[in-house]
Amino acid sequence: MPSSRVSTGHSCSNTLLAATKDLPPSWTVRILSEIARPSDAPAVDALTDAVLKVPALLTELSDALRSRVEARFLQDAGSGDAERVRRILTLRAESARSEREKQDVVELLERSLGHRRARVRHHAHRLLARYAPREHYLRATHQLLSDADPHTVRRAIRVLSFGGQVESTQTLASLLSHREPTVQRAAREGLLVLGPRAIAPLTKAAAHMRPDHREALFEVLEELRARQL
Incomplete structure (x- = not known):
């Protein structure tokens, strides 16, 4: 078992970290930000946990510590449990200020559309709707048409069809033969929402x-053409 480290100004002792564990997050940040170094991984972990509980505390950190905490966010966003990742994505989106930070957030959210947990993918998609340009959001949504979760696929179909994304027509057509009947129905309804522009x-x-x-596709084509009469 590793021995406890003594606080020397270069790192925080295990005793001190344990003492701050049950404190309010604001106290944890106030204490550790005064003595922790960016290279002190356990202290950075403790600060990360505190900031996730109270996101506004991120602004209380020095630039160096904030950079380390944000790096930890990126690490956990790919491998943490679903609820932790959701909190990280929300915090990163809400705290982005510069154009570069906003671009980084959009890229992080897009990567999170491939997360192993559907709850994270749904959350990332909702945040993209708020923080990404509309066309960017719709293009990112297209990748969810191949998602393993039927609910996610139905949501993507609805977003793209009501968003007028005719570019997704052929992919929607392929979903008319999806293994899940609910996805088949959603694809049919989505194509009808796109209207005559989907005929070609x-x-x-x-x-x-x-x-x-082809039968289901021909039925959709027949209804779309009838609407033109």
Whole structure:
């Protein structure tokens, strides 16, 4: 078992870290920010936990400590438990100020659309709707059409169809033969929402679709053409 370190100004002792564990987050930040070095990993971990509880405390840290805490956020965003990752994504999005920080947040949220937990993917998608430019958000949404979670796929279909993303028509057409009937229905409804603009790309998709998958597509085409009359 590693021995306790003595606080020398270069690192925080295990005793001190244990003593701050049950304090209010503001006290933890106040104490540790005075004595912790950016290289002191246990102290950075404690500061990270405190900031996640009270995000406004991030502004109380020195630039060096804030940089280390934010680096820890990035590390945990890829491997932490779902609720922790959700808090990190929210904090990063809400605390971004410069254009570079905002761009970094959008990139982090896009990466999080591939997180192993659906709850994280949903949260990242909701934050993208708030913090990314509309066209950027819609393009990012397209990748969720191949998500393993049917609810996520249905949500993406709705966003893209009501967002008028005709570019997604052929992918939506492929979902007419999805293994989940609820996704099939959502794809059909989404294509109808896109309206007559979907006719040309649907006709093109039919030429490359398996014969046993064409019936549902032809039904959608027939209804769209009827609406033009």
